[in-house]
Amino acid sequence: MNPYAQTKQYKNADVASMTPGEQIARLLETAAKHMYRAKEHAEKKEYGERFSATEDAMKIIHGLQNCLSDDPAAEKMRDTLDAYYNSMTLLITRHNMKNDVEAAVSVIESLTEMAATWRQVDAKVRQENQAASATATPEAFSAVSA
Helix, strand or coil: CCHHHHHHHHHHHHHHCCCHHHHHHHHHHHHHHHHHHHHHHHHCCCHHHHHHHHHHHHHHHHHHHHCCCCCHHHHHHHHHHHHHHHHHHHHHHHHHHHCCHHHHHHHHHHHHHHHHHHHHHHHHHHHHHHHHHHHCCHHHHHHHHC
């Protein structure tokens, strides 16, 4: 097996073992990395490379936005995240149109902060799930199966 295929297989296994919160955080961090590259290219006046990097970030943001739940119970969260993704899209567009480095910095900081938030939420959910599992007694399981 060639080394590239082994690396790809490892990455796929890594992603497959992640929780949804970890996956979202990783995607947001990757989008932030693309925006950092875009900022660097903008500073060097490498407009083609800047555009390519911002397009990579936009693909991730639009992908996340398209995955928002249609569940009515999640309407408030969906609307909040939708507005957030729209604001990121507008800032990235401003960066592309005006070579606005400050817009890129705002996007990088915001995506990094949002990724950290998703990691915190994910850790809290895992902790609550572990606590719930630890408090489950054999009597509770036998009552469910009866």
